[in-house]
Amino acid sequence: MPSLSDILTHLGEDREQYFQAVAPPVIQSSNFVFPDLVAFRKVFADELQNHVYSRGNNPTVEILRKKLAALEGTEDALVFSSGAGAIAAAVIGNVQAGDHIVCQKSPYSWTTALLRKFLTRFGVEHTFVDGTDVDNIRAAIRPNTRVLFLESPNTMTFDCQDLAACAALAKENDLVTIIDNSYCSPIYQNPAAFGIDIVVHSGTKYLNGHSDVVVGVLCASKQMVKKIFESELMTLGGILGPHDAALVIRGLRTLPLRLQRSDESARALIEKLEHHPKVAQIWHPFHHSFPQLELAKKQMRGCGGLFSVQFKTESAEQMENFVHRLKRFLMAVSWGGHESLIMPSIGFYHIPGKPEPSLPWTFCRFYIGLEDPDWLWEDLEQALEAL
Numbered sequence: 001m002p003s004l005s006d007i008l009t010h011l012g013e014d015r016e017q018y019f020q021a022v023a024p025p026v027i028q029s030s031n032f033v034f035p036d037l038v039a040f041r042k043v044f045a046d047e048l049q050n051h052v053y054s055r056g057n058n059p060t061v062e063i064l065r066k067k068l069a070a071l072e073g074t075e076d077a078l079v080f081s082s083g084a085g086a087i088a089a090a091v092i093g094n095v096q097a098g099d100h101i102v103c104q105k106s107p108y109s110w111t112t113a114l115l116r117k118f119l120t121r122f123g124v125e126h127t128f129v130d131g132t133d134v135d136n137i138r139a140a141i142r143p144n145t146r147v148l149f150l151e152s153p154n155t156m157t158f159d160c161q162d163l164a165a166c167a168a169l170a171k172e173n174d175l176v177t178i179i180d181n182s183y184c185s186p187i188y189q190n191p192a193a194f195g196i197d198i199v200v201h202s203g204t205k206y207l208n209g210h211s212d213v214v215v216g217v218l219c220a221s222k223q224m225v226k227k228i229f230e231s232e233l234m235t236l237g238g239i240l241g242p243h244d245a246a247l248v249i250r251g252l253r254t255l256p257l258r259l260q261r262s263d264e265s266a267r268a269l270i271e272k273l274e275h276h277p278k279v280a281q282i283w284h285p286f287h288h289s290f291p292q293l294e295l296a297k298k299q300m301r302g303c304g305g306l307f308s309v310q311f312k313t314e315s316a317e318q319m320e321n322f323v324h325r326l327k328r329f330l331m332a333v334s335w336g337g338h339e340s341l342i343m344p345s346i347g348f349y350h351i352p353g354k355p356e357p358s359l360p361w362t363f364c365r366f367y368i369g370l371e372d373p374d375w376l377w378e379d380l381e382q383a384l385e386a387l
């Protein structure tokens with residue numbers, strides 16, 4: 001097993017190929033030439049390992065793939081043009097018409113859409129279950145179940161699934177297990193070590209980490225990666241370009257530093273928030289009040305910058321004032337970049353054509369970036385006066 005430092009600084013980089021440059025070049029080329037027919041025939045035998053055409057494999061993208069596989073401790077990895085693309089490829093690659101998927105009940109919204117709106121059109125059924133209890137998952141398995149989809153923790157309320165128990169259950173029932181590991185990143189959780197088959201990420205979040213690339217990652221065995229490459233990646237074509245790949249490689253150099261900073265700052269802010277009279281509840285997997293604290297500590301090494309808070313107020317107007325008074329927290333979706341964010345549930349209320357959210361309007365998700373936590377607290381403290 002290469003060390004984290006080795007993976008982030010050296011692995012996959014072949015500097016003799018490019019003038020001993022420290023930073024790998026962006027091989028901005030759609031296709032690659034062959035000196036003769038012998039070489040031509042040879043490379044077509046395996047488009048994943050060779051360089052034929054950049055929808056398949058590109059040298060800059062390949063460096064990134066090698067690092068990501070090593071980070072998750074899997075044999076190989078693929079990258080996609082978005083996390084949603086990686087999730088769709090992982091799921092679609094393992095089902096056919098008539099199959100059934102069991103999924104934990106509150107995954108990322110577009111994962112829900114993939115199962116509900118997209119795959120039902122092709123005769124693939126699904127059941128959402130409360131995955132905090134593995135017995136619920138067991139009870140939902142049918143003879144035609146093929147895939148167990150996990151997201152642990154999820155990114156709003158941080159519900160966890162017991163990865164070792166889920167992997168064992170899946171083996172007994174011949175299911176492919178897929179987990180969305182975006183919340184932890186490979187720094188804080190490696191699901192493959194618990195026996196999970198496919199680990200997917202929205203690399204848009206921590207892996208790139210600078211809020212300037214949308215990217216998806218899929219880590220699995222050589223055999224699984226080859227299968228998904230030859231079908232979903234090459235057919236649907238949701239690839240990552242070399243320029244974006246180079247940006248993600250650059251982002252990875254500081255991955256552990258960024259995670260550690262966000263993790264520590266989030267805990268520092270939680271310590272202040274939990275004593276504030278206007279705070280009703282805090283959601284964070286390592287918080288003493290978290291119902292699955294023991295499980296979270298068993299399978300995760302840390303949490304990163306996300307947590308949620310429910311505030312004490314009867315007034316929606318006060319809630320809106322609180323949100324508007326924040327100046328150093330930016331209001332936005334996504335997370336995992338350098339900048340701290342707030343995503344207030346109240347923003348999802350009264351949107352024309354959309355159902356009202358299940359989370360109360362007093363609920364806010366925070367993401368803590370790389371800024372000084374004291375500077376962030378000053379902002380929160382003055383905004384809390386609105387409540």
Ligand SMILES: *Cc1c(COP(=O)(O)O)cnc(C)c1O
Pocket residue numbers: 082083084085108110155180182183201202203204205214215216334
């Ligand atoms: C953002 C996100 C996704 C989707 O990733 P994109 O890169 O935006 O397509 C999937 N899962 C989780 C948990 C996310 O936060």
